[in-house]
Amino acid sequence: xxxxxxxxxxxxxxxxxxxxxxxxxxxxxxxxxxxxxxxxxxxxxxxxxxxxxxxxxxxxxxxxxxxxxxxxxxxxxxxxxxxxxxxxxxxxxxxxxxxxxxxxxxxxxxxxxxxxxxxxxxxxxxxxxxxxxxxxxxxxxxxxxxxxxxxxxxxxxxxxxxxxxxxxxxxxxxxxxxxxxxxxxxxxxxxxxxxxxxxxxxxxxxxxxxxxxxxxxxxxxxxxxxxxxxxxxxxxxxxxxxxxxxxxxxxxxxxxxxxxxxxxxxxxxxxxxxxxxxxxxxxxxxxxxxxxxxxxxxxxxxxxxxxxxxxxxxxxxxxxxxxxxxxxxxx
Amino acid sequence: xxxxxxxxxxxxxxxxxxxxxxxxxxxxxxxxxxxxxxxxxxxxxxxxxxxxxxxxxxxxxxxxxxxxxxxxxxxxxxxxxxxxxxxxxxxxxxxxxxxxxxxxxxxxxxxxxxxxxxxxxxxxxxxxxxxxxxxxxxxxxxxxxxxxxxxxxxxxxxxxxxxxxxxxxxxxxxxxxxxxxxxxxxxxxxxxxxxxxxxxxxxxxxxxxxxxxxxxxxxxxxxxxxxxxxxxxxxxxxxxxxxxxxxxxxxxxxxxxxxxxxxxxxxxxxxxxxxxxxxxxxxxxxxxxxxxxxxxxxxxxxxxxxxxxxxxxxxxxxxxxxxxxxxxxxx
Numbered sequence: 001x002x003x004x005x006x007x008x009x010x011x012x013x014x015x016x017x018x019x020x021x022x023x024x025x026x027x028x029x030x031x032x033x034x035x036x037x038x039x040x041x042x043x044x045x046x047x048x049x050x051x052x053x054x055x056x057x058x059x060x061x062x063x064x065x066x067x068x069x070x071x072x073x074x075x076x077x078x079x080x081x082x083x084x085x086x087x088x089x090x091x092x093x094x095x096x097x098x099x100x101x102x103x104x105x106x107x108x109x110x111x112x113x114x115x116x117x118x119x120x121x122x123x124x125x126x127x128x129x130x131x132x133x134x135x136x137x138x139x140x141x142x143x144x145x146x147x148x149x150x151x152x153x154x155x156x157x158x159x160x161x162x163x164x165x166x167x168x169x170x171x172x173x174x175x176x177x178x179x180x181x182x183x184x185x186x187x188x189x190x191x192x193x194x195x196x197x198x199x200x201x202x203x204x205x206x207x208x209x210x211x212x213x214x215x216x217x218x219x220x221x222x223x224x225x226x227x228x229x230x231x232x233x234x235x236x237x238x239x240x241x242x243x244x245x246x247x248x249x250x251x252x253x254x255x256x257x258x259x260x261x262x263x264x265x266x267x268x269x270x271x272x273x274x275x276x277x278x279x280x281x282x283x284x285x286x287x288x289x290x291x292x293x294x295x296x297x298x299x300x301x302x303x304x305x306x307x308x309x310x311x312x313x314x315x316x317x318x319x320x321x322x323x324x325x326x327x328x329x330x331x
Numbered sequence: 332x333x334x335x336x337x338x339x340x341x342x343x344x345x346x347x348x349x350x351x352x353x354x355x356x357x358x359x360x361x362x363x364x365x366x367x368x369x370x371x372x373x374x375x376x377x378x379x380x381x382x383x384x385x386x387x388x389x390x391x392x393x394x395x396x397x398x399x400x401x402x403x404x405x406x407x408x409x410x411x412x413x414x415x416x417x418x419x420x421x422x423x424x425x426x427x428x429x430x431x432x433x434x435x436x437x438x439x440x441x442x443x444x445x446x447x448x449x450x451x452x453x454x455x456x457x458x459x460x461x462x463x464x465x466x467x468x469x470x471x472x473x474x475x476x477x478x479x480x481x482x483x484x485x486x487x488x489x490x491x492x493x494x495x496x497x498x499x500x501x502x503x504x505x506x507x508x509x510x511x512x513x514x515x516x517x518x519x520x521x522x523x524x525x526x527x528x529x530x531x532x533x534x535x536x537x538x539x540x541x542x543x544x545x546x547x548x549x550x551x552x553x554x555x556x557x558x559x560x561x562x563x564x565x566x567x568x569x570x571x572x573x574x575x576x577x578x579x580x581x582x583x584x585x586x587x588x589x590x591x592x593x594x595x596x597x598x599x600x601x602x603x604x605x606x607x608x609x610x611x612x613x614x615x616x617x618x619x620x621x622x623x624x625x626x627x628x629x630x631x632x633x634x635x636x637x638x639x640x641x642x643x644x645x646x647x648x649x650x651x652x653x654x655x656x657x658x659x660x661x662x
Contacts, residue, residue: 005438007338038382045376049393051369054431058389058402062380071389071404073424075431089432091424093404100385100406101420105436107336 006104008315013108016318019115019147021154023314024126027119028283030063030310034252035280038064041305044255046231053078057230061305068094068103070312072305074113086110094312104316116311117303118147120251121203121225124299126155127282127289128249129201129223133158137195139212139236140205140228141165141174146181148203148227153182156201161186164195165206193217204228204236211264215240220294227301229260237298239265246295247288248276255302262300276300337435339646344439347649350446350478352485354645355457358450359614361394361641365583366611369395372636375586377562384409388561392636399425399434401643403636405444417441425643435647447642448634449478451582452534452556455630457486458613458620459580460532460554464489468526470543470567471536471559472496472505477512479534479558484513487532492517495526496537524548535559535567542595546571551625558632560591568629570596577626578619579607586633593631607631 008016017023033039041061048055054077062069074090081087092112094104106112125133133156138145141163149161161178163186165171171188179186189195196202196217206212206228213224215238224245228236242248242265253275256262265271279299282289290297339347348354364370372392379386385408393400405421412418423443425435437443456464464487469476472494480492492509494517496502502519510517520526527533527548537543537559544555546569555576559567573579573596584606587593596602610630613620621628 007436040378040380042376042378045373045389045391047371047373047391047393049371049428051395052393052428052431056391056402056426056431058376058391060376060378060387060389062378062383064382071387073402073426075426077429077431080430083430085430085432089430091433091436093422093424095387095404095406097380097383098408099411099414099416099420100383100387100408101416102422102438102440105338105422105438107433107436109433 005102007107008104009107010109010111013106013111013315017112017115017311017315019118019150023115023311024119024122024151024154026310026314027116027307028123030304030306031123031251031280031283033063033280034278034304034306035284035286039306044259059303059305059308061309062097063306063309066309066313067097068309068313068316069097070094070309072113072308074110092308092312094316106312106315112311112315113308114143114147116307117144117227118151120301120303120307121148121227122151122155124225124279124301125152125201125223127279128247128297128299129156130221130290130293133200135160135162135199136201136203137162137164137199138203138205139164139192139195141167141170142205144227145174145205146177148205149178150181152201152203158201159184162195162199163188164192196222206236207234208236209233210235211238212236213241214238215244218244218296220296223297225299225301226261230302231259232263235261235264237261239268239270242298243270244296245298247290247297249279249282249297249299250276251279251301252304253278255304256300260300260302336433338438339435340438341440341442344437344442344646348443348446348642348646350449350481354446354642355450355453355482355485357641357645358447358638359454361635361637362454362582362611362614364394365609365635365637366615366617370637375590390634390636390639392640393428394637394640397640397644398428399640399644399647400428401425401640403444403639405441423639423643425647437643437646443642443646444639445474445478447638448475448558449482451632451634451638452479452558453482453486455556455610455632456483456532456554458610459578459628459630460487461552461621461624464531466491466493466530467532467534468493468495468530469534469536470495470523470526472498472501473536475558476505476536477508479536480509481512483532483534489532490515493526493530494519495523527553537567538565539567540564541566542569543567544572545569546575549575549627551627554628556630556632557592561633563589563594566592566595568592570599570601573629574601575627576629578621578628580610580613580628580630581607582610582632583635584609586635587631591631591633
């Protein structure tokens with residue numbers, strides 16, 4: 001090999017990068033890059049392994065001005081729990097954008113995806129949520145529910161957290177964790193409608209295949225970030241809600257059309273407005289975002305290869321911190 | 332990580348696997364698997380990086396009965412020569428087909444792709460070339476030209492080799508190498524037509540965008556394997572030749588329609604026969620192959636993810652030989 005190749009394990013990566021405002025800025029740059037053009041981002045490669053109850057997704061993007069690009073492979077095998085293994089796994093491979101040579105293998109088991117997904121939620125909240133959010137609610141009780149709330153709290157330091165999930169015990173555990181992590185009161189509520197009613201910022205983090213947030217629950221001064229849908233059969237937000245919102249924005253239009261909430265609205269024949277804007281165009285000011293504090297806004301996040309390239313490049317840039325533990329291979 | 336992850340470098344892999352009849356059998360099983368059905372093989376993900384004069388291809392396939400599947404990432408950056416770097420690089424990541432966990436990272440820099448591509452050529456020659464091949468010719472002068480001839484010699488031990496390339500010096504060097512490697516006379520010829528006329532087996536290994544082998548050169552008792560085309564703008568064989576041959580077979584129909592020689596024949600409106608068979612269906616006897624020694628046959632190889640999974644699984648199966656040098660990571 002002409003250059004050393006860095007092999008970083010999940011433990012290395014957990015030391016090198018955490019969820020903070022710096023990372024939110026890193027992921028915001030990926031949204032900005034998409035708006036500025038020149039990003040090469042092929043459609044997601046998805047391999048559905050029905051026999052194994054598994055799926056594999058591959059995302060990548062090359063961003064102008066970045067020295068590296070990442071190829072991210074995510075696996076989800078939903079029989080793993082019975083084997084005592086996590087369902088989700090994966091890694092990122094980082095290549096030089098100038099020579100195509102392998103620069104690093106990030107054996108993150110999905111850690112970097114978890115972080116960049118949460119940071120993308122914070123970017124959406126930063127640019128679309130009302131300026132004052134006192135209560136934020138999350139629909140969903142998994143790891144990403146926790147991370148999304150942590151990330152949102154970085155940009156909207158709300159003082160009360162609400163949680164709803166189909167499993168009340170898991171919702172209570174999630175609320176406990178959030179209370180401890182954020183140092184604020186956090187409460188599991190018995191129905192999702194109540195959560196939406198009491199919140200100015202709502203995040204949905206479920207693998208739902210039927211809406212968990214109804215259009216009639218929308219109220220003035222609400223922002224919703226839907227980050228659960230990432231496949232052509234997922235749907236968290238009632239399609240009518242997208243139409244009813246004052247602003248509905250996508251992370252990537254070509255992705256939400258096939259993988260996100262927008263797919264359901266299109267399929268229902270409900271969307272008759274102009275194509276929705278991408279969040280990056282709002283960030284750079286090409287398109288207006290929230291027009292006033294009473295507006296209702298929805299962000300639809302499917303996760304982009306640009307975000308993967310952004311976090312992977314950031315990790316490699318953290319070289320001083322990483323090099324103490326990194327393994328280097330050279331021939 | 333629940334399991335060790337093996338990290339193998341190119342040097343490790345060169346010790347573990349070489350081009351021999353055993354490997355040809357391994358790759359033949361990938362063709363057979365495609366014919367038998369049940370293989371999940373998504374379309375190739377291609378990322379064209381025009382600004383960098385680069386391209387990235389990602390191939391994968393999950394084969395029933397295999398414990399692992401590979402995701403192969405190939406990069407080609409064509410300005411690398413000016414930097415003293417090889418144009419082609421890449422790696423394979425191997426996952427458990429049962430749990431989706433990462434099993435190994437094969438940092439092969441394209442070595443395994445080179446081998447499996449050559450072995451696929453041998454599979455085509457084994458099943459389609461005339462029984463007696465005294466002279467074999469290669470159009471192309473690169474590494475794959477050498478490997479294809481070595482692989483073909485394993486299944487058709489010809490006694491004379493011919494080489495043609497646009498650069499006569501490179502053709503002469505290639506002939507010298509082949510003579511030494513195969514222990515037979517090898518000669519660079521001044522035109523491709525002469526090469527085809529004198530050969531019973533011809534392999535084309537060029538990145539040509541206009542045909543280097545003309546239809547009127549075809550003669551009774553000839554087999555041609557075209558392995559250069561792997562992109563929608565490449566074309567080695569005159570489209571009329573595919574029609575004129577008694578049998579034209581693809582490695583994967585869905586790939587040759589967009590990436591292979593068949594694309595050009597379709598685009599020219601020349602193909603009016605039934606869809607061509609896949610080589611695997613000939614191997615398993617579903618479809619007749621060469622009907623007599625005077626037939627003219629053409630195989631069109633674009634390279635499949637099934638071949639990548641087959642060679643990667645084979646490498647991991649060579650554990651006794653590999654484990655002496657492999658690096659294991661575990662948290």
